[in-house]
Amino acid sequence: xxxxxxxxCVLTASVPLSSLAxxxxxxxxxxxYAKEAEQIFRDSFRADNPKYWMVRIExxxxxxxxxxxxxxxxxxxGEQLEKLNRATIRYPVDGKLSGDWKEGEKLAAVGxxxxxxxxxxxxxxxxxxxxxxxxxxxxxxEVAYGxxxxxxxxxxxxxxxxxxxxxxxYDKIYNSNAFTACTxxxxxxxxxxxxxxxxxxxxAFLLDPESPVNKD
Amino acid sequence: MNNQRRTVLxxxxxxxxxxxxxxxxxxxxxxxxxxxxxxxxxxxxxxDTLKALGAGTPTDSKDVQVTGPDIAENGxxxxxxxxxxxxxxxxVAILIEKNPNALAATFTLPEGTEANVQTxxxxxxxxxxxxxxxxxxxxxxxxxxxxxxxxxxxx
Amino acid sequence: xATNPMKIRASNKDGVTEVKVLISHEMETGQRKDASGxxxxxxxxxxxxxxxxxxxxxGAEFGTAVSKNPxxxxxxxxxxxxxxxxxxxxxxxxxxxxxxxxxx
Amino acid sequence: MIQGFIRTLAGAAVxxxxxxxxxxxxxxxxxxxxxxxxxxxxxxPADLLEVKGESLWAEKxxxxxxxLEQCDLGLGxxxxxxxxxxxxxxxxxxxxxxxxxxxxxxxxxxxQGLTREQATKNWFSKPGTxxxxxxxVTFIGARSxxxxxxxPATHPEEARMAxxxxxxxxxxxxxxxxxxxxxxxxxxxxxxxxxxxxxxTQEGAGxxxxxWPSYRVSQGAVWxxxxxxxxxxxxxxxxxxNYLADxxxxxxxxxxxxxxxxxxxxxxIKR
Numbered sequence: 001x002x003x004x005x006x007x008x009c010v011l012t013a014s015v016p017l018s019s020l021a022x023x024x025x026x027x028x029x030x031x032x033y034a035k036e037a038e039q040i041f042r043d044s045f046r047a048d049n050p051k052y053w054m055v056r057i058e059x060x061x062x063x064x065x066x067x068x069x070x071x072x073x074x075x076x077x078g079e080q081l082e083k084l085n086r087a088t089i090r091y092p093v094d095g096k097l098s099g100d101w102k103e104g105e106k107l108a109a110v111g112x113x114x115x116x117x118x119x120x121x122x123x124x125x126x127x128x129x130x131x132x133x134x135x136x137x138x139x140x141x142e143v144a145y146g147x148x149x150x151x152x153x154x155x156x157x158x159x160x161x162x163x164x165x166x167x168x169x170y171d172k173i174y175n176s177n178a179f180t181a182c183t184x185x186x187x188x189x190x191x192x193x194x195x196x197x198x199x200x201x202x203x204a205f206l207l208d209p210e211s212p213v214n215k216d
Numbered sequence: 217m218n219n220q221r222r223t224v225l226x227x228x229x230x231x232x233x234x235x236x237x238x239x240x241x242x243x244x245x246x247x248x249x250x251x252x253x254x255x256x257x258x259x260x261x262x263x264d265t266l267k268a269l270g271a272g273t274p275t276d277s278k279d280v281q282v283t284g285p286d287i288a289e290n291g292x293x294x295x296x297x298x299x300x301x302x303x304x305x306x307x308v309a310i311l312i313e314k315n316p317n318a319l320a321a322t323f324t325l326p327e328g329t330e331a332n333v334q335t336x337x338x339x340x341x342x343x344x345x346x347x348x349x350x351x352x353x354x355x356x357x358x359x360x361x362x363x364x365x366x367x368x369x370x371x
Numbered sequence: 372x373a374t375n376p377m378k379i380r381a382s383n384k385d386g387v388t389e390v391k392v393l394i395s396h397e398m399e400t401g402q403r404k405d406a407s408g409x410x411x412x413x414x415x416x417x418x419x420x421x422x423x424x425x426x427x428x429x430g431a432e433f434g435t436a437v438s439k440n441p442x443x444x445x446x447x448x449x450x451x452x453x454x455x456x457x458x459x460x461x462x463x464x465x466x467x468x469x470x471x472x473x474x475x
Numbered sequence: 476m477i478q479g480f481i482r483t484l485a486g487a488a489v490x491x492x493x494x495x496x497x498x499x500x501x502x503x504x505x506x507x508x509x510x511x512x513x514x515x516x517x518x519x520p521a522d523l524l525e526v527k528g529e530s531l532w533a534e535k536x537x538x539x540x541x542x543l544e545q546c547d548l549g550l551g552x553x554x555x556x557x558x559x560x561x562x563x564x565x566x567x568x569x570x571x572x573x574x575x576x577x578x579x580x581x582x583x584x585x586x587q588g589l590t591r592e593q594a595t596k597n598w599f600s601k602p603g604t605x606x607x608x609x610x611x612v613t614f615i616g617a618r619s620x621x622x623x624x625x626x627p628a629t630h631p632e633e634a635r636m637a638x639x640x641x642x643x644x645x646x647x648x649x650x651x652x653x654x655x656x657x658x659x660x661x662x663x664x665x666x667x668x669x670x671x672x673x674x675x676t677q678e679g680a681g682x683x684x685x686x687w688p689s690y691r692v693s694q695g696a697v698w699x700x701x702x703x704x705x706x707x708x709x710x711x712x713x714x715x716x717n718y719l720a721d722x723x724x725x726x727x728x729x730x731x732x733x734x735x736x737x738x739x740x741x742x743x744i745k746r
Contacts (some may be wrong), residue, residue, distance in 0.1 A: 030642025033635055037725070039641035044720035053714040056649040063647035070645055072658060111370015114650060117715035119599070119705070131370045134666050143287075143504045144365035146666040149659065177652075184657045191650040252417040281454040287512035289668060291745045293692035295437045295514035304454050316402065324430030329386070329447040333429075336438040336515075338400070367667045367746050368693070369658075369710040378522055411602065422519035436727045437696040452688055 011084035023077050025068040052183050073181055081181035089174050089189065092196040097170040097203055098161070104205025105139070105200055105212065108132035114193070126206035130173075130194060130202055135184070138205070139212035148184055157214040169203045254350060255317050262346070265318040266355075274348060275357035278301065281309075282347045282360045288339065291364040296320075297334035305331035311324035316345035339364050375434055379472035381456045388450030388474055390421060390428075392443045392458050400435040416441060419460040448473050508668060512744075521613055521690035521697045521742035528614025531607055534707070537587030546582035548575065548615065559619035560739050563728045565630040572636045575723045576701050579611055598718050600696050609688070612699045616688050616741040622736055624684060626731035634726060636721075640729025643722055653711040655726070669746055680730050681737025689743035697742060699725055 030037040045054065056103075061073050062081050063072060073081065091097065110121030115122045132150020133140060135148035159165045172179055174196070188194040194202070256268035266272065283297035298308040306330060311320040320337045331349065339345075342363045349356045375383075375395035382389055393418065401413025413435055421429040428447045455475045461467035532543050532555075548558035549566070564573040569581065576598070579597035583594040600606035621652050628637040649652040658666060659674040687700050698706070705715050716722055 008629055013698050029645040030638050037639040038646075040639050040725065041646065043587070044716035044722040045714050046717060049714050056713050059646075059648045063652060067642075067645045067654065070522050071654075071660065109366075110495050111366070112732040114712045115709055116712065117709050119715055120709060129370075132368070134370055140500075142361070143500065144367060144667045146664070146668075148664045148666060149656045149660075183533075186651040186653070191652075219537045252432050255434070260374045285507045285514060286473075287507040287511060288510060289511050292695060293515065295442075295511065297444075310738060312436060317436065318435055319434050320436035321434060323445075326427050326429075328449060329428050329445060332446055334442075334444040336442045338398075338436050338438055367666055368669055369666060375523055375527055378526070391518060393520060393523060395520070399602060403602075414603075423559050436690075440523065442518040442520075444518075 013107075013161070017091055019171055023074045027047060027070075028068045029070060051099060055153050056116070061176055069182070071182040078181035083179055083189070085173060085175045085177040085181070085187070086171075088187075089178060091170075094202060095175035097166045097200055099197065099204045101204035101208040101211040103198075104201035107194070107202055108205055109142070128193065130177050130188065130198075130204070132145070135185040148188070150214065152206060155213055156209060156211065159207070161209075166203060166207060169206055173199045173202055218289050252320065256322070257317060259319065260317060262313055262318050263309060265347070269319075269322070269348070271310065271348060271350070271355040274357035277349070277356035277358060280358035282345050282351045282355050282358055282362075283334065284362070286360065287363045289365060289367055291339045291341070293336050294337050294339050294362060294364070295334065296345055296362070297332070298323075298333040298347040298349065299333075300330065300347075300349045300351065300356070302316040302349060302356060305349055305351045307348075307350040308333055309348040310335070310337060311348060312337065312339055312343050313346065315339065315343055332351060374466060374468040377458060377460075377468070377470040379456060379458055379470055381450070381472055382450060382475040383450050383474050386454075387446050388423065388454075389446045390444065390456055390458075392421070392441075394419075394441045394460060396439070396441060396460075396462065398433075398439045398441060398463055400436065414462065414464060416460045416462045419443070421445070421457065422457045423447065424455055428456075447453075458462075460461055495522045504668070515692065515744050519690055519742060519744045521688065521744065522689075524613045524616050524697050525742065527605075528610035528612070530608055532614055537583065537589045537593075539586065539588035541584050541588070542588060543579075543611070545586060546573055546579070547576055553706040555615055555618045557619050557622045560622045560624050561626060561742075563633075563636070563724050563731065565632045572632050572724060572728060574700065574719075574727050575612055575615055576608060576699055577719045577724060579608065579615070580719065587628070590639045595718055599699075599702050609697045609699060611690050613697050613742050619739045620690045621738060622743060623736055624681065624734045626728065626735050628728060628732045630708070634696065636725045636728045637731075637732050639722070640725035640727070643726055644729060649712045651712055657709065673734065674730055677733060677736060680733035684730055685737045685739050686741055686743025686745070688741060689745045691745050693746055 023047055042057065045057070062085060065077060065081060069077065080109050107130045110133055111131035112126050113122060113128025133142055133145045135146045137145040137151040137153045140153060173194070175187045176183045176185035177187055186193065187194065189199055201205060209215065226319045233315045255270065256265055259268050260263040266274065278303045280300045281298070283299050284295045286295040296310055298310060300308070305325055307322060307324055310320040312320055321335055323333050325331060339362065340349055342361065343358050345362050375410065376448050377395070378393040380386065380391045396416050397414050398416065398448060399411055399414040401410065403411045405411050415435045415437070416439065419431040421430065429445050451473055455471050456474060457469060457471045459469040476731070500702040535542050545552045548555060549561055549564045550558050556610070559575055562578070563572050565572050566578070573581065580591065580594045581588045584591060597604055597606045598608050600609055628634050644655045656673065658671050659679070661672045662676070662679070669682045674683060687703060688697050690697050699722055701718060706728055709715050
């Protein structure tokens with residue numbers, strides 16, 4: 001957990017805050033009560049919550065900035081955030097960016113994992129997945145897909161699987177904000193929600209010609 | 217809407233009295249019924265369930281229908297019904313092939329009650345659902361697949 | 372535990388009475404685990420009957436696969452406005468309940 | 476990389492065109508889902524709880540052996556009709572903006588003499604443990620049926636809390652970078668097969684707010700708005716806010732203000 005806190009600090013420190021300030025948000029949420037609102041939010045939690053729970057309400061510079069602009073930052077600010085996020089991407093040790101599509105297929109369907117609290121925390125051993133179907137259409141046979149993100153049906157069929165596409169796909173899952181600041185898509189790699197290896201499996205699920213994403 | 221709710225409330229207070237009678241053993245719910253068919257409800261497979269219901273190998277019939285939507289937004293509550301145009305239907309049952317115990321419910325239909333019953337069942341996963349009907353002493357069956365979808369945020 | 376009243380609606384149209392019943396019951400499957408990992412014992416309605424005046428119009432047996440807060444709808448010939456519909460259930464713990472409503 | 480990105484965009488356009496062929500399957504799914512929802516709407520188990528809530532409201536309980544019938548939900552003591560549609564609101568006697576649940580707990584404490592702990596112990600039901608608050612809120616909610624949500628937030632405290640709610644709505648954090656706005660800031664989206672309201676518009680917020688409290692078939696229970704919002708935060712993988720926390724009241728005020736003008740249809744029934 002320490003390492004995650006450290007990561008937040010690095011991100012915060014590396015932002016050239018002065019240049020962000022030149023693009024003052026027009027209508028930041030909360031208006032003049034924003035500071036108070038932050039305190040009210042923080043005061044809503046039990047004082048005896050474990051520390052590793054409370055880390056989850058901390059914001060890095062990307063989160064904070066996206067909030068200020070209601071997820072729609074001016075291009076200049078967006079570019080800075082994208083640059084910042086690009087620098088966080090890490091790769092598997094063996095350098096292989098496309099793994100086993102069957103593993104990726106499982107991860108894409110799992111929406112559980114990572115729930116904390118007293119009311120309905122995950123039972124021990126609950127698998128943590130990518131929950132891709134919550135937002136994206138993927139394999140045709142799964143009818144229960146969401147539309148928050150674009151359809152990724154035939155993702156590989158449309159794009160081929162050149163090295164460039166493989167890398168782009170890996171990078172996008174690892175840190176979506178490296179390409180589009182304040183996108184709705186989580187930064188799966190940055191938060192260690194998925195391991196680099198798990199990300200390679202999802203890359204394969206998207207790109208492998210044998211994967212149900214590409215083969216109806 | 218409000219009127220309806222008030223009616224319910226009234227019937228509720230009437231029920232308190234009946235409840236008292238019931239707990240005093242004066243009237244027994246379901247006293248006109250045979251004992252709960254444990255063997256049939258405990259059976260796991262379709263075949264064992266049909267055997268325990270004394271239905272043997274029912275004939276597939278176009279005159280029997282599993283009613284309700286083909287897709288369930290959640291497996292905990294799946295609206296399912298049985299309807300039939302066959303004559304003298306005295307019993308209907310709902311079976312779910314992939315549930316731990318296939319039999320969900322059986323209904324006894326006295327003369328004058330239509331072969332058209334609806335309820336809501338739990339389904340662990342997408343499965344074939346069967347409607348079993350006893351008409352003129354013979355058993356008939358129909359089936360349809362009901363898809364149980366994953367929903368919401370996930371978990 | 373005290374049982375809660377059912378909601379019974381009955382209406383007659385063209386000589387056919389339609390009855391809809393909503394019952395408050397856990398319908399615990401006996402397969403679910405609680406937070407500590409222990410199996411929650413099965414607790415479900417096993418039998419139900421519906422009568423029009425004193426005549427049985429529906430008998431039912433339920434397994435654990437009937438949903439929590441069971442719903443039931445059926446139709447029978449006959450019945451007139453103001454007639455009584457009486458529904459009774461009992462569960463595998465031996466609890467029971469009877470409620471009634473008038474045909475509208 | 477930029478070239479790759481452009482190619483990706485072009486690909487996305489092709490994929491979007493391709494999605495048209497799946498339209499037939501999609502519309503069949505939509506039709507059957509609509510049938511499913513319709514089938515559940517007739518026979519909402521929340522109606523059972525509403526009846527229970529009505530009798531709990533009138534039942535003499537607690538150390539003071541009093542009912543809740545003199546509870547002031549904002550329209551004066553004992554006035555329940557339409558009260559839910561105008562909450563949360565500022566209450567002079569407590570000097571606070573309160574939602575229906577905060578106010579109900581306040582009444583249980585002041586009128587019936589219960590401690591806060593006693594009043595909130597079972598604020599939500601679990602299998603085998605019923606919740607009085609769920610029943611009472613279902614009853615109170617239903618007594619606003621057919622009335623318009625009316626939370627203009629004109630009192631300075633209400634205006635402040637609405638802005639606090641707005642701030643929290645857009646605030647991102649946690650291992651999924653979530654805020655409320657991620658799922659509820661756009662029109663016409665869905666998660667899996669569930670439609671997501673754009674809660675920043677009157678239509679979206681109205682469609683959502685008018686149906687709560689709602690029976691959730693996946694949970695086998697009626698959920699109050701507190702439960703709904705606290706669970707959203709659980710789903711965001713945050714720790715859960717305390718029951719009746721100001722942040723939750725503020726979010727409700729923000730949403731009810733946005734939904735103002737929408738006619739209440741409660742209790743709802745949802746996945």
